[in-house]
Amino acid sequence: MSRRINPPHARRGEPVVIFRLGAYRFVIASAEVEEIRDLHHGNLPSTIAARGNGKPIPVVAADRIFGVESAKLEQLLVLKIRRVAVAIDRIEGMAELREIVTLPRGFHGEERSWYRGLGLVRQQIMPVVNAAIFVESVPALSPVPAAAEPAKANSET
């Protein structure tokens, strides 16, 4: 039977960032997000410069990872520990993840590594993204960084 569980890494009341990609909404733990930047001119850089030391941070396009047709990649989620920037359509807000449920076993494909589980957020079920998959996608989806391009910081979490 489907079971409600709270894995050790999914705390009750965990703050999450809700973001949109194409027709879908996702959430990611806000603890994973260092900052949010706007993408300008519709160009997706291969890297961006880290704040402070200016080191290049690789950029991955979330729509390619999830196989989603994106309307327009407008923002970047710069992840905190994992040092990768993820291009998304846009942030839709923040919320508190009250509960996370493991993905039903019927799901047997790549989604098992894409998501930590499913979260009930604002009366809707949204997949809770596993931030590690973005790091794993860097060599496969990003070109070799040539030069870091600046992107304007929008807000911080």
Added chain:
Amino acid sequence: MTDEEKFVIFPAGELHCAVPATCVTELTLPSEVYRFPHTSREILGVILRRGKVIPLYDLAGLLKLPEFAPTQYHLIAVHHTAEGTELAAIPVSGKCDLVTTDVLPAKSLAQGVVGELIWESRTYELLDLDKLISAGSTE
């Protein structure tokens, strides 16, 4: 009479199907289907029922039928996997009924069709949901 001889019969688009009543836990009005990217093609999305997240399977796709007319019910059944059991939902496109009848050998060669029922002059394909879903997930 045993439980094994009771079946839930239902229309699935142009086909008429049956499943053992013992595997059916609930028949509900369609609730919101939450969709998100995944690669398990036999699953349409998930529904939330009594606090549980239940995958909704694409019965038309599993049976290689054209897409159904609007779903009238969600049939929720117990699905056995290698790792255990969990609930599974399938869309049903019309009225369901609980019947008691004999099982005849399957004429269909489709995977997951394990027998045939005759009820009120109509033929119903008896489905083994576990086999049907398993076959769909390995294609």
